[in-house]
Structure formats: structure tokens, C-alpha cells
């Protein structure tokens with residue numbers, strides 16, 4: 367019988383950002399990836415594996431993922447209990463939610479995330495800080511503005527649905543309706559499928575052509 371071998375990566379650190387959301391830092395080994403790609407991983411010996419976008423930047427000496435512990439979630443709960451020195455089985459990188467090299471400094475980008483859907487944009491904007499972008503982050507509460515200090519002034523816009531004090535009070539859909547997007551902008555959407563469908567519809571109505579729309583659905 368053929369056995370599948372997975373690559374083992376040692377956990378270096380777990381960084382809690384909120385009571386439910388955390389960053390897992392892993393050794394880099396010789397992993398090469400394009401910002402925006404994801405990994406498929408789980409605990410060593412565990413058959414349950416899940417996809418996680420790479421949160422860290424291209425040139426960092428470690429790999430990071432940003433994970434929200436889902437209530438009754440199988441893998442996200444176990445990952446939260448990991449300790450430095452534990453190992454994960456990691457496959458990848460996978461996916462095409464990346465920016466074409468020829469567009470990188472030639473185009474204007476709008477990144478729209480819900481919740482932990484900000485992870486690929488953290489990697490992209492940190493790896494290529496010179497790109498022309500705005501990042502819109504849909505969250506329920508202010509504490510979900512994960513490491514917003516990592517983005518330069520004015521680049522990160524939180525749309526907070528249940529609390530005052532963010533950059534915009536309301537959903538990302540409300541923000542985009544009030545701030546129409548020009549049809550030259552290349553839009554990347556990541557996170558919850560309902561947000562992605564709703565934003566797609568609004569952007570299409572605003573005249574953004576389909577070839578300028580890219581999406582990564584988490585759940």
C-alpha cells in the first residue's frame with residue numbers, strides 16, 4: 367500500500383490576538399511560496415487537515431498562519447492548544463490567489479476581507495509594500511482589526527458592524543456602496559462566501575469587469 371508522507375514543521379510560537387484568534391508561527395524550512403497562497407495542514411498523525419492562507423511575508427525566516435478558533439471546529443481548536451516544539455504536517459503551497467508580477471506595480475488594488483480573510487492580504491502587502499492598494503476589513507468588533515498597525519496609515523480601513531470606533535461603522539457592502547470603485551481597480555475578495563457574493567454584485571453594478579475580480583472562499 368502506498369503511504370503518503372507529509373512534511374513536518376515545528377511550531378515556534380503561538381501569538382494570541384483575541385480570545386479566539388491567534389497566529390501560529392512555524393519554522394520556514396525551505397518553503398517557497400507566492401504571497402496569497404495557502405497551506406494544507408493538521409496535527410502530526412491526525413487525518414483531519416484544513417487550508418490556511420499564509421499570513422507571513424515572503425522574505426521572513428518563518429511561516430505564519432492566522433487562525434480563528436471556530437466553535438466546535440475540529441482543527442482550529444486543536445491548533446490553538448499547540449505549544450512551541452510541537453509539529454504540524456504541512457503540504458503546499460497551493461492556490462492562485464496571487465498577484466501577477468506584471469500587474470504588481472502597474473495596477474491599483476482593492477483588497478476586501480472578512481475576519482481572518484485578511485491573512486493573504488497581510489502577506490501580499492507586507493511582501494510588496496510599494497503596491498498601490500487599499501485594504502477593507504469587515505469585522506464585528508474592534509478587537510478583530512488584527513495587527514492593523516502592520517499597514518501604513520490610510521491603507522487599512524476597518525468596517526465594524528457592531529461597535530463604534532473603527533474607520534467605518536457598518537458592513538463592507540455599505541462602505542463600497544458609499545465609496546464606488548473605479549473599473550480599472552483589480553479587486554481581491556477573501557473570507558466568508560456571503561460577503562464575497564454580496565460584494566461581487568455591488569462591484570459588478572459599479573462597472574468593475576469580471577476579469578478584475580478575484581475571490582478566495584474560506585467557508
Ligand SMILES: Cc1cc2nc3c(=O)[nH]c(=O)nc-3n(C[C@H](O)[C@H](O)[C@H](O)COP(=O)(O)OP(=O)(O)OC[C@H]3O[C@@H](n4cnc5c(N)ncnc54)[C@H](O)[C@@H]3O)c2cc1C
Pocket residue numbers: 404416417418419420431432433434435436438439440441442443481482483485582583584585
Ligand atoms: C483556501 C482556504 C484558506 C483558508 N484560510 C484560512 C485562514 O487563513 N484562517 C482561518 O481561520 N481559516 C481559514 N480557512 C478556513 C479553514 O480551512 C477551516 O475551515 C477553519 O479553520 C475551520 O476548521 P475546523 O476544523 O476548526 O472546523 P470544522 O470542524 O471543519 O467546522 C467547520 C465549520 O466552521 C465554519 N467555519 C469555518 N471557518 C470559519 C471561520 N473563520 N469563522 C466562522 N466559522 C467558520 C464552517 O462553516 C463550518 O460550519 C481557509 C479555508 C480555505 C478553503
